[in-house]
Amino acid sequence: MTEPVNIRPPLLRVENLRTYFYSRVKRAFVRSVDGVDLEVERGETLGIVGESGSGKSVTMLSAVGLVTAGPGVITGNVTFHDEAPQNLLQGLDSNVEIKHRNGRIMHIAKNNQSWQKQADLNLRGVRGGKISMIFQNPRAALNPFETVGQQIAESVRLHTGMKSAIQAKERALYWLEQVRIDSPHLRYDNHPYGLSGGMSQRAMIAMALAAEPRMLIADEPTTGLDATIQARIVDLLDDLKTRLGMTMVLISHDIGVISRLSNRIAVMYGGRVLETGPTAEVLDERADGHPYTRALLASTPRRENITESGHLPAIEGEVLDTINVPCGCRFRERCQRINDTVHTRCETSEPELFEIAPGRRIRCWLYSPQ
Amino acid sequence: MKRATWMAAASVLSQELATTAALLLGVTLVAFLILYLAPGDPFAALLGGRNLSGAERDAAFEALGIPTTWYGQYLTWIAHVLQGDFGISMRSGQPVVREIFSSGIKTLFLTVGSLIVTLAIAVPVAAYSAMQPSSLRARAGTLLVYLFSALPTFWLGYMLIYFFTRKLGLFPILSATDETQEYGWLYALLPVVLLGLCNGTLSEIVRYLREEIARVMNEEYVRTARAKGASTWRHAYKEALLLPVSQIIAAKMPFVLGGAIIVEQVFNWPGLGRVTWQAALDRDYPVIMAITLLAAIVVRIGSFLHRTVYVAVNPRALQQ
Amino acid sequence: MKKKFHQDVDTVSEYSQLSAWKSASTSDRLNVVYGFAVVLVVAVSYVLGAFGWLPHDPEAMDLDTMMADPFTNGYLLGTDFMGRDILTRLILGIQAYFLPSVLAVFIALGLGSLLGVLSGYWRRRFETPVTYFSNLIDSLPRMVLMLLVIAAFRPSIYTIMVVFGITTAPTIAMLVKGKVMMLRERNFIESAVALGLSPGVIIFKHILWFNCRALLLIQATIGMAEAVLLETSLSYLGFGVQEPTPSWGNMVQAGANYLLQGNFWPSTAPAIAIMLTVLGFHLLGDGLNNILEGRQNR
Numbered sequence: 001m002t003e004p005v006n007i008r009p010p011l012l013r014v015e016n017l018r019t020y021f022y023s024r025v026k027r028a029f030v031r032s033v034d035g036v037d038l039e040v041e042r043g044e045t046l047g048i049v050g051e052s053g054s055g056k057s058v059t060m061l062s063a064v065g066l067v068t069a070g071p072g073v074i075t076g077n078v079t080f081h082d083e084a085p086q087n088l089l090q091g092l093d094s095n096v097e098i099k100h101r102n103g104r105i106m107h108i109a110k111n112n113q114s115w116q117k118q119a120d121l122n123l124r125g126v127r128g129g130k131i132s133m134i135f136q137n138p139r140a141a142l143n144p145f146e147t148v149g150q151q152i153a154e155s156v157r158l159h160t161g162m163k164s165a166i167q168a169k170e171r172a173l174y175w176l177e178q179v180r181i182d183s184p185h186l187r188y189d190n191h192p193y194g195l196s197g198g199m200s201q202r203a204m205i206a207m208a209l210a211a212e213p214r215m216l217i218a219d220e221p222t223t224g225l226d227a228t229i230q231a232r233i234v235d236l237l238d239d240l241k242t243r244l245g246m247t248m249v250l251i252s253h254d255i256g257v258i259s260r261l262s263n264r265i266a267v268m269y270g271g272r273v274l275e276t277g278p279t280a281e282v283l284d285e286r287a288d289g290h291p292y293t294r295a296l297l298a299s300t301p302r303r304e305n306i307t308e309s310g311h312l313p314a315i316e317g318e319v320l321d322t323i324n325v326p327c328g329c330r331f332r333e334r335c336q337r338i339n340d341t342v343h344t345r346c347e348t349s350e351p352e353l354f355e356i357a358p359g360r361r362i363r364c365w366l367y368s369p370q
Numbered sequence: 371m372k373r374a375t376w377m378a379a380a381s382v383l384s385q386e387l388a389t390t391a392a393l394l395l396g397v398t399l400v401a402f403l404i405l406y407l408a409p410g411d412p413f414a415a416l417l418g419g420r421n422l423s424g425a426e427r428d429a430a431f432e433a434l435g436i437p438t439t440w441y442g443q444y445l446t447w448i449a450h451v452l453q454g455d456f457g458i459s460m461r462s463g464q465p466v467v468r469e470i471f472s473s474g475i476k477t478l479f480l481t482v483g484s485l486i487v488t489l490a491i492a493v494p495v496a497a498y499s500a501m502q503p504s505s506l507r508a509r510a511g512t513l514l515v516y517l518f519s520a521l522p523t524f525w526l527g528y529m530l531i532y533f534f535t536r537k538l539g540l541f542p543i544l545s546a547t548d549e550t551q552e553y554g555w556l557y558a559l560l561p562v563v564l565l566g567l568c569n570g571t572l573s574e575i576v577r578y579l580r581e582e583i584a585r586v587m588n589e590e591y592v593r594t595a596r597a598k599g600a601s602t603w604r605h606a607y608k609e610a611l612l613l614p615v616s617q618i619i620a621a622k623m624p625f626v627l628g629g630a631i632i633v634e635q636v637f638n639w640p641g642l643g644r645v646t647w648q649a650a651l652d653r654d655y656p657v658i659m660a661i662t663l664l665a666a667i668v669v670r671i672g673s674f675l676h677r678t679v680y681v682a683v684n685p686r687a688l689q690q
Numbered sequence: 691m692k693k694k695f696h697q698d699v700d701t702v703s704e705y706s707q708l709s710a711w712k713s714a715s716t717s718d719r720l721n722v723v724y725g726f727a728v729v730l731v732v733a734v735s736y737v738l739g740a741f742g743w744l745p746h747d748p749e750a751m752d753l754d755t756m757m758a759d760p761f762t763n764g765y766l767l768g769t770d771f772m773g774r775d776i777l778t779r780l781i782l783g784i785q786a787y788f789l790p791s792v793l794a795v796f797i798a799l800g801l802g803s804l805l806g807v808l809s810g811y812w813r814r815r816f817e818t819p820v821t822y823f824s825n826l827i828d829s830l831p832r833m834v835l836m837l838l839v840i841a842a843f844r845p846s847i848y849t850i851m852v853v854f855g856i857t858t859a860p861t862i863a864m865l866v867k868g869k870v871m872m873l874r875e876r877n878f879i880e881s882a883v884a885l886g887l888s889p890g891v892i893i894f895k896h897i898l899w900f901n902c903r904a905l906l907l908i909q910a911t912i913g914m915a916e917a918v919l920l921e922t923s924l925s926y927l928g929f930g931v932q933e934p935t936p937s938w939g940n941m942v943q944a945g946a947n948y949l950l951q952g953n954f955w956p957s958t959a960p961a962i963a964i965m966l967t968v969l970g971f972h973l974l975g976d977g978l979n980n981i982l983e984g985r986q987n988r
Contacts, residue, residue: 022695025713028702029695066597071695097692102700109692113502128599135597140590145608145683155598191685204594211598324701389825396826401838408842504693520968522919524926525942525961528949536950570919573972621828628833632923647927650837658841666829 009081010039011215011247012063012131017076019055019062020105023323024071029105031322032058034271036076037353040215045241045248047262047279049255049296053319055271056251060217063088064127065119073098073108082130082214091118129159132208136220138200142192142207148200149188152176152207159211175206180236198229202236209240215247222257234260255300259283264359267293270320270330273353277360290362291337329365342366379681386677390670397666398659402444405655447659457656461648466660469645474664477630477641480561484626485619487566488575491515493611496579500587515576523568523629527636530560561637569629571622578618579611586610608683620676623669710981718977725911725974728967735781736788746775748782749934757953770941770956771948779936780963786930786937790851791917795910797855798862803906805859806866807893810874820867824860832857832920840929847921847930854920855913862909869902904982911975915968922964938964 019033033055040046048056061067063078065088073096078088095115099107135141143151152172153165162168169188176184179202192200201221208216218237222230234257241248241261252258258265258279265282267275267290275282275290282289285297295315298305306312317334320326332338332346342365345351353361354368428438437443450457456466495511502508518526586592586609587602595605603610631643638644642661649657681687711719738744745766752763752773760768767777809820832854839845839853873879882892898906924930925939933940938960945956 022697026702027713028697028699064597066593071693104700106697108695110695111692113505116502125599127597133594133597135590135594137590141594143591143595143605145685146605154600158599193686207598392822393825393829396822397829400826404838405842516969516972517965520915520965520972522922522926522939522942522961522964524923524939524946525949525957525964528942528946528957529954532950532952570916624828624831627831631833631837632926635927646834646837650841650929653841655841658838662830662834662838665831665834669829669831 008042009085011042011081012038012040012249013077013079013081014038014059014063015077015079017059017062017074017078018105019058019067019074020072020108022071022108026323028323029072031271031325033062034322034325036268036271036273038266038273038276040247040249042247043245044263045246045250045261047250047252047258047265048268049252049258049265050268051253051319053322054268055322056253056268057219059268060133060219060249060251064131064133064217065123066127066133068116068119070112071110073105073110080126080131086122086126088122088126090122092122094118128155128211128213130214131217132211132213132215133217133219134201134204134208134221136223138197138204139192139195141204142200144192147189147191148195148203149173149176149190152188152203152210155207155210159213172206172210175210176203178209178240179203179206181206196229197225198232201225201229201233205233205236205240209244215249217249217251219251220253221250222252222254230254230257237261255283255296267296270325271322272330272363274331274363275361276353277357281357281360288356288362288367290331290364291335291366292331295334295336329363337366339366382677382681386674390674393670394663394666398448398663399444401659401662402447403440405658406440406443408653410653451663456660459649459657460654461652461657466656469657470642470660470664473640473642473645476639477627477634477643479558480565480630480633480639480641481626483558483562484565484569484629487563488569488572489615491566492572492575492579493615496576497583499576499580500583512576515573518567519570519573521568523564523570523632524636526568527560527564527633530564531636534560558639561633561639564636565626565629565633568633569622569626571625575618575622579614582614583610612679612683616676616679620672623672624665627665627668714977714981718980721973721977722981725970725972725977728970729974732784732788732967735784739782739785744778744781746778748774748778748936750774757948757956759955767959768955770945771953776956776959779941780938780960783936783938783941783960783963786847786925786935786939787918787921790847790921791914793848794851794855794858794917795913797852798858798913799906799910801856801859802862802909803866803898803902805863806868807870807897809863810867810870811879811889811893811897820863824863827857827860830857833923836920836924837929840924847924850924851917851921854917858913858916862906865905865909866898866902869905870897873897873901904978908975908979908982911971911978915971915975918964918968918971 015037017033017036018031021030021032022028023030036055036059038046038048038059048059050056058067062074067074074089075093075098076089080086080088092115095118096108096110098105101107142148149169149172152175153168156168156171157163160171162171173184173188176187181187181199181202187195187199187203192203195203205221221237222233225233237248237250238261240246248261250258250261262279265275265277265279266273267282269292275293281287282293283297285294292315295313298313299315301312315334316336320330326333327350328345328347329335329350335346338346345365345368351363351365351368353363355361356367431438437446447457454467456470458464459466459469462469492515495508495515498505498508499512583606586606589606589609592602592606595602627643630641631646633639634641634643635647642664645657646661648654649661750773752765752769752775754773755763755765755769756773757771758765758769760766762768765775765777767775767780770776770779805820805823808816835853835857836850839850843849870879878896879892882896887896921930922937922939922942925937926943928940928943930939931937933944941960942957942964945953945958945960949957
């Protein structure tokens with residue numbers, strides 16, 4: 001086989017990640033992320049797509065310890081392999097006792113302080129320096145009390161060798177230019193409230209890249225921006241990706257954005273990954289795919305979807321209740337493709353991610369090898 | 371700073387001054403009216419002890435150059451005050467200004483010191499309660515704060531005196547009778563600590579700070595700071611500490627002054643609190659009016675300082 | 691310290707709304723229970739004192755048993771430096787503050803709600819004067835104002851408490867106004883008016899009773915606590931009830947010299963009483979706050 005194979009291990013590997021929050025009001029666990037496996041190869045962009053509440057943001061936030069899971073717990077393995085492999089969730093399990101019942105977590109005894117301490121220890125040096133993150137709502141995500149330039153310069157001083165104020169400022173200006181912001185010198189001295197949505201998102205991208213990270217996580221970077229601005233930010237990210245050879249994880253519910261920027265896609269629903277594969281294949285309506293993904297594609301507002309029946313087909317049913325997770329397949333109550341063959345299996349047990357082709361996995365009984 | 375900023379700051383300042391003037395007028399007017407409506411005659415001494423009324427009284431007043439109507443008297447008082455003359459104390463016959471000034475400095479010392487003590491306790495307890503609510507430090511701290519807020523100041527003061535002065539011999543205190551006793555700053559330590567602990571607002575301050583810290587720590591920009599590996603406190607301190615502390619101090623300043631009255635009583639501290647108490651006992655009206663005005667000014671200064679901090683920290687404040 | 695999080699049932703019903711009390715934390719429940727206990731004890735003692743159903747004569751001086759420890763000779767809490775029974779005097783001391791404090795709280799809540807509603811509902815006419823009035827009152831330290839009034843009138847504790855109530859009203863007014871503004875923002879008031887409800891009904895039933903009652907209740911507890919502290923402080927300073935009538939404040943003052951000589955009890959007993967009572971009101975307010983506000987946050 002002379003196929004070029006990426007012999008280096010994936011930059012980030014998430015194995016069986018579970019993040020449960022505890023709701024005091026309902027006295028129950030909210031299973032935000034319920035066993036997620038992901039891999040991000042170097043130099044590629046992984047797009048995670050799903051509805052609100054699917055757990056896509058929480059997955060990556062848990063991986064970098066930005067979800068404190070106050071009352072709650074995070075378990076699993078998150079391996080970040082830069083020069084040497086590093087388990088970002090190392091040692092956290094020793095601070096918590098978990099008791100299961102019927103295979104579900106029902107009871108936790110957790111020492112919050114030592115958990116937090118351990119989490120911070122694991123992620124020191126990684127957060128911000130090796131893995132950077134940008135968020136939705138850029139104006140709220142930037143410190144309103146400092147100028148944009150100061151915040152970018154802080155990234156520079158923290159994570160690159162340039163400690164002096166002048167060097168940091170120069171570097172910050174450099175990055176402001178890289179993100180194609182207008183009048184970088186002026187913007188440097190602006191406070192976030194003085195910038196528009198698009199400009200502050202560019203500023204935040206500059207701030208994230210100024211640390212020269214190995215990987216960028218973009219959590220809904222275009223949501224909340226005007227449509228035209230969205231397109232420009234997507235262009236910017238595309239451009240930066242190519243020029244800098246960035247590894248990126250892009251989280252969005254906008255399939256258009258995901259398709260434009262990602263090499264591979266993971267589709268999430270109800271805290272689980274339902275489908276992964278190369279972008280073109282996953283988004284190809286004529287090919288095999290998970291019922292959920294197909295339904296999503298059919299319901300996006302595009303001309304092709306409306307002309308046939310005259311209306312936009314919506315996915316029936318309601319979003320999964322992550323407190324009372326049903327047994328069996330999570331999507332079965334809304335699935336249009338259940339047939340008699342798989343009916344019983346869909347109701348009783350949850351399918352695994354079946355590999356129907358190298359790098360292409362679907363969690364559906366319709367595609368099981370049997 | 372740019373010219374626009376100067377102009378904005380000037381307008382804020384003039385607004386504050388105008389409000390303050392209006393409030394001070396209101397406060398002194400209310401105080402004056404209360405004293406005016408009181409039974410007894412504050413002018414008895416001036417009338418040579420004669421009990422006059424009606425036309426005779428008016429005539430005597432005119433002869434002495436005192437206005438006969440209450441608003442006339444009030445305006446005369448204001449006029450004198452604006453020239454720095456607060457009258458003569460009925461008790462000591464000394465100019466009020468002198469008494470108030472010397473005792474005021476001593477109370478200022480107590481007050482500032484006690485604010486430091488209060489903050490030194492409130493900020494850590496609030497921070498621990500906000501960040502790690504179930505920790506031992508947070509719970510113990512909160513419990514202690516609640517206890518101290520409920521303890522009567524005067525009793526605690528005597529206990530402190532007993533243990534530290536009588537038993538351990540540290541921290542000397544002033545005697546009740548010897549007014550010429552020399553003393554240094556060591557004498558101030560116990561009163562400062564007492565006032566810091568027992569100004570009646572410690573639990574409120576802790577509660578407010580804790581809420582603010584918890585709220586700010588959950589703000590998106592603090593999460594971004596964490597995400598970029600920066601110190602969360604360095605980003606949060608302005609909104610979590612500076613602003614709420616200056617706000618709560620300005621708001622609770624009146625209570626600190628009130629507490630000083632009690633503390634000075636316990637420790638025989640010759641400050642403004644004791645002067646106030648004495649004046650209330652003696653019905654020494656000029657002194658009381660002066661103290662009222664001074665107290666109101668101090669409270670306004672506190673509010674002004676808060677405003678200043680707010681504007682200094684907040685980049686958009688001046689644009690309104 | 692490990693915190694435990696436990697899920698009882700496999701399926702949580704969407705409509706399982708636990709009552710506010712049941713979903714409250716243990717510490718909140720303890721606080722409320724303790725606070726209620728304190729209120730009960732104070733109220734009962736007030737009645738006892740009002741009717742004179744006391745264990746001993748408050749002024750009787752038992753010269754043989756002076757400065758006695760608790761549980762000596764039938765004196766449950768011991769005697770003070772003049773041989774008077776402490777328990778009796780403590781019970782009687784409640785007379786000095788109970789009714790006046792209740793009066794003060796009523797005035798504070800009444801005046802505060804009035805001002806808050808006025809400045810929130812009819813903003814154009816009332817907001818500025820009410821704000822000015824509030825700032826005016828806030829500009830004066832309460833103690834200074836009290837001493838001013840005392841210097842002028844040598845008033846009874848009831849008058850003092852009326853003034854105290856007036857000084858607390860601005861805080862309540864501001865809170866009530868905040869609620870009104872919030873309701874206004876949610877178009878609540880607009881829709882009520884559109885439904886044809888009269889201002890009276892809107893204000894009393896909807897704004898105050900439905901939306902403000904938790905707030906007002908909690909402010910009442912805070913007000914009581916402050917009133918108790920105020921009365922005891924004033925009687926400590928010598929401006930409240932005079933000897934031999936007991937007030938917790940003047941009891942501490944009278945016993946002060948003995949405390950400084952090592953005889954703690956005559957001063958400490960009333961101090962503990964003050965602390966337990968004030969703590970009771972504070973904790974009651976805190977617990978209620980957590981329980982009631984928690985419910986509104988669903």
